[in-house]
Amino acid sequence: MAEGQQIGRTLLIQIGDGQSPEAFTNLCGITTRSFNLSASEVDTTIPDCNNPGGPVQRTAEPGIVQRKFTGSGKFYKGPTSSIFMAHVRNATVFNAKVIVPGDGTYTGPWMASEFEFSGEMEGNMDFNTTISAAGPLTFVAEA
Template sequence: MSFVDVANGENILVQISDGASPEVFAHDCLINGDRGISLTASTITNTVPDCTDPSLPSRTMRAVDAIDSSITGAGKMHSSSVKTWMDWLVSGEPKNIRVKHNVTGKWQVAGSYLLTAFSVNGTPKTNAEVSVTLEQADAPTVSAVS
């Protein structure tokens, strides 16, 4: 038998650079619940006719036009982080981010990202929650975790 090499959600980390040289990346406890990364490709579609018999259906051909990625995170509000995240959003500046499977030999995606959405929501007698969305500012790299 061969089973799926599963990963626990807490092993997927969203890490933010401190901007120093050399950079130090750290996971902010504000993203303590859901977290994820989405890689997408938009395509260009062309149809190519059959030259021998133009009455036959054309062939559809696609090529990748652009690659994009976004990162999402959510969790219980970590009070000491809220202003930092709000300041980041209103600055409009990108930060270097890593999303990685926190196990040696697995994967990571790293690049420059903009914080494009930040929300804090609370209901009386329950813990306040946050959610964030980051979108790539430049092409990310995919590599193995060392």
């Protein structure tokens, strides 16, 4: 992994075309993006049996893992956005890759959990989307 700062615009999501072998293409138009790696906390706190009235140390362990990509920008009509929009309209799972510079690539099943179009009277149409992991992902660390 190369040292130094990473360029935000290279945080990408690529949508699979559903063919065999599957080809992945960047979802165009995204100007603001984020990728969230989180896990819920499972409370494992047990009061001290010898001193039940004393202070209690909260403890936890990782629970359900969540991976989520969010993006917004200018809607760009093209082949990849057509494939993506079919999945949005039909609420279907699709294969995608999220490329996180400085970390690696997360590949597997995803779903669009939120999608919104917006636009001013004079201007390009915008969109916002949240894409959540829909199954186990394969992680490949950046070389």
